Amino acid sequence: MSSAVELCRGVWRYRGFITSAIRGEFASRYARSRIGLAWLVLQPLAMVVVFSLVLGEVLAARIPGVESPFGFAGYLLTGLLAWTLFAETTQRLGTVFIDHASALKKVAVPRAALPLVVLGSVGVGHLVLMLILLVALPLLDFPPGLHWLWIPFYSLIIAGLALGFGVLVGTLNVFLRDVGQVLGVVLMFGFWLTPIVYPVEVLPDALESWILLNPMAIMVMAYHDALLFGRGPGLGVAAVALLAVLLNLLAWRVFRRASPDLVDVL
Numbered sequence: 001m002s003s004a005v006e007l008c009r010g011v012w013r014y015r016g017f018i019t020s021a022i023r024g025e026f027a028s029r030y031a032r033s034r035i036g037l038a039w040l041v042l043q044p045l046a047m048v049v050v051f052s053l054v055l056g057e058v059l060a061a062r063i064p065g066v067e068s069p070f071g072f073a074g075y076l077l078t079g080l081l082a083w084t085l086f087a088e089t090t091q092r093l094g095t096v097f098i099d100h101a102s103a104l105k106k107v108a109v110p111r112a113a114l115p116l117v118v119l120g121s122v123g124v125g126h127l128v129l130m131l132i133l134l135v136a137l138p139l140l141d142f143p144p145g146l147h148w149l150w151i152p153f154y155s156l157i158i159a160g161l162a163l164g165f166g167v168l169v170g171t172l173n174v175f176l177r178d179v180g181q182v183l184g185v186v187l188m189f190g191f192w193l194t195p196i197v198y199p200v201e202v203l204p205d206a207l208e209s210w211i212l213l214n215p216m217a218i219m220v221m222a223y224h225d226a227l228l229f230g231r232g233p234g235l236g237v238a239a240v241a242l243l244a245v246l247l248n249l250l251a252w253r254v255f256r257r258a259s260p261d262l263v264d265v266l
Contacts, residue, residue: 014110021113022120063199065229068141074228079196081133082223085126085155086162086216087187092118093166094183097174097262104263111259112252115167119159126155137227147226150233154222157241161215164247171255174265194220215240 063071096114103109130151138144173180194217200208211217218236225231 014113017110018113018116018120021117022124025117025121064201070140074137074140074142075199075224076197077133077136078223078227079194079220081126081129082154082158082220083191083194083196083216084129085122085158086219087191088125089119089122089159089162090166090169091183091187092122093163094169094173094180096166096170098170098180111262112255115163115170118166119163123155123159130155133227142228145230147230147232150226151223154219154226154233154237157237157244158216158219160244160248161219161240164244164249164251166251167255168247168251171251171258171262174262175258190214190216193217195224196220212236215243 063075066072066075068074093115096118097104097111100109100114104111134144134148169179169183173183193211193214195211200211200217200221203211218240222233222237225233
């Protein structure tokens with residue numbers, strides 16, 4: 001517990017570095033772009049268009065409780081909002097220390113702050129996408145409701161889950177580079193084992209039970225419930241929140257133990 005308190009104090013001490021690094025990352029990323037943050041929207045929007053054209057006619061009528069002709073697009077957008085927060089965070093955290101190896105060797109960069117810079121950067125993009133989706137859903141015949149207020153809470157759980165998993169992978173990847181390669185494969189399988197482009201109800205009962213062991217399946221379904229179906233969280237969300245806490249305790253403990261050797265190995 002004391003190590004966790006020390007870590008939090010260190011992060012608070014470098015809060016100025018974290019916020020300035022997040023601003024600097026966005027400034028450098030879109031410095032010569034004419035449409036700026038719009039690029040945050042274009043990639044997931046292109047994916048929605050492709051999946052809607054290819055799969056929409058097949059799956060739209062099989063999404064229980066969705067009567068809108070734009071039901072599949074709304075279902076897909078909502079699932080992608082949750083998944084991209086997790087996938088982008090974990091993917092970038094998987095190489096965060098390797099990507100900043102030269103800086104870590106030359107200057108006194110606070111190592112524990114680097115994952116939070118990544119999380120903050122991805123979080124800003126997620127917020128932009130969320131606001132756009134909340135405007136778009138009523139246009140797709142999904143009226144707003146009080147259950148929409150659960151979404152920030154769900155986002156924090158996903159961010160916590162991604163932070164713990166990403167820091168663990170990122171630390172191990174410094175010492176064993178195969179871990180980074182495996183992460184890409186895990187995320188690819190994870191996408192298709194999460195009910196983003198299909199409703200879990202269309203799966204056989206045996207497979208549905210296995211899918212629900214995936215914490216991101218529970219969180220994507222929670223997004224769907226809140227934004228599309230007007231339902232609140234179940235016990236599964238609480239279980240994922242607990243998993244996120246435990247995973248962070250493990251990940252930051254591993255990071256703290258490995259931290260003295262991190263720069264030497266890089």
